Amino acid sequence: MHPALLVQDLRVSLRGRALIDGVSFALDRGQRLALLGASGSGKSLTAAALLGQLPAAMSASGRLQINGVDVPLSKRRSRRAGITAIHQDPMSSLNPLVRLGKQLEIPLRDAGLSVPAARQQALELLVSVGIEEAERTMESFSGELSGGQLQRVCIALALACRSTVLVADEPTTALDMVSQAKVLDALSLYSESSHSIAEQSTAAAMLFITHDLAVAAAFCHQALVLGSGRIVEEGPMQSLLERPRHPYTKQLVEAAHAGFGSLPSEATAPSEATA
Template identity: 40%
Template sequence: MSGRVPAGSRSAGTLRVRELRITLPGPRGMADVVDGVSFDMVEGRTTGLIGESGSGKSLTAMAMVGLVPETAVVSGQVLLGDEDLLTAGRARIRQVRGTEISVVFQDPSTALNPTMTIGDQVGEILRSRGLSRSQARERAADLLEHVGIPDAANRVRAYPHEFSGGMRQRAMIALALAGGPRFILADEPTTALDVTVQARILDLLGRLRDEDHLSMLLVSHDLRVMSHVADDLVVMYAGRVCERGGAKAVLNRPLHPYTDALVRSVPSVHVESAIADPLPGSPANPFDRPAGCPFNPRCPRAEDRCRTEVPALREIAPGRLSACHFAELAERTSDTVPRN
């Protein structure tokens, strides 16, 4: 059974982010906390957006659907087909959000309305699409069943607090599917769940992507999550993309020292080592980036050039982009960067 709700007239093509820049006020004035981020979301594929806390990954995802602080200045392009959502206006963004593009939030306990039953919350979206009350109730039960909630016909009458954490997240996913979206933005959807439930939710997202022909953006700080489900990987550091490419290629052979450090810090992901190598230092502050490469204070292989010149994100090999001055050398050798 497919959980897709017929959407009538739908926008064609991929969802493309181009040179996204988000400026926020900080202690020293306005700062680009997201700086020139670009990537594509393609039907049937999961794009992973990964980085440490404060890297700008969640802000990037939320900006795609207009959910940014009022003080933010956003520029660049978010292209739904040929339409730039950043210039489309608030009314159009509200129309797109939940229909063309839906969001699965990190904490369903705050995203779900505690005073309404799960069925009523899903049904509210369905009724806004023209279904009668009885049709919406039946369709809501179908959607809950589609996301793996047992006894869905009866559970539609349950309230969020009557669900476990994993079941609340499944209900949140059903809510996201109710508008018949083409694109799903999942912001840390498994962070609050135990490992076993995490795996089940990730498997569910993968199944829904395939069965409903969705494109997904998965935001996470957890490399294990990305290795489980991502087809493509966008690695962010201090508000910028430092590496981009196919997930398997990026994880097996990183072309940026930050990505390399992330992989080495998770032994189950790194193909050559069973010993974790913790990432030293603290993440760069996007409001006070160091000169040159923002990763240079934490990079054990940084040279003088890294401390003065900002490396451009460029194609190193087909489908592989890196923002490291020495990425070409890394691509030709078994090491990731030259060692002093």
């Protein structure tokens, strides 16, 4: 059985300078892996490389495999690649000029569903991620919803794409505590039984990128700590927080305790990198 996501020796460079240097990890289906690090550690750049969304001036090398299939790092991922992103700003993933229901129906129609079946499944997906007024949401534009509602719509959109790998890049950072809790509940549903509505029983794998250790501790099974574009420590989430080994990890944990859960951007990494 292949892992849902396999990353080997990932390197990202800008004009010959290594920004991500030799990152390797694997994610099984149903597993939630936290990618931790202070601002500037390379977390979002790693996500961009996996999603094929690097700036044109940057180059990537290494091996990326999704569901046992090798995927070129140089190409932007199509909807059929098996990997989907949820970004910190949900507006970046949604078209403000198209009703949300229509946006949800597009990948379902691409999968072969009829118009009525796609609409019905889109409604079910919205309900599954905690949207109470699904019918009204289907007819709404993105500018008419709150940030927490939009994040849940984006999770429903990821479900509609039937992806087995989800990259969630700081999906709760800009939300209030109530919206954050609802989004995490929806993400839990995604990783535990995300494809039951799509008539698949396979849980999804999730790379959860965050600077909030409190959220990571409550949500993720395993963790990687990234410093200056390199993995400095990895292991079970709880063990890493209770018994950090690397000095950088210890510093992040101490900073998180002092800052009530979040890693400050000024936390000092072994050397500089680009976020």
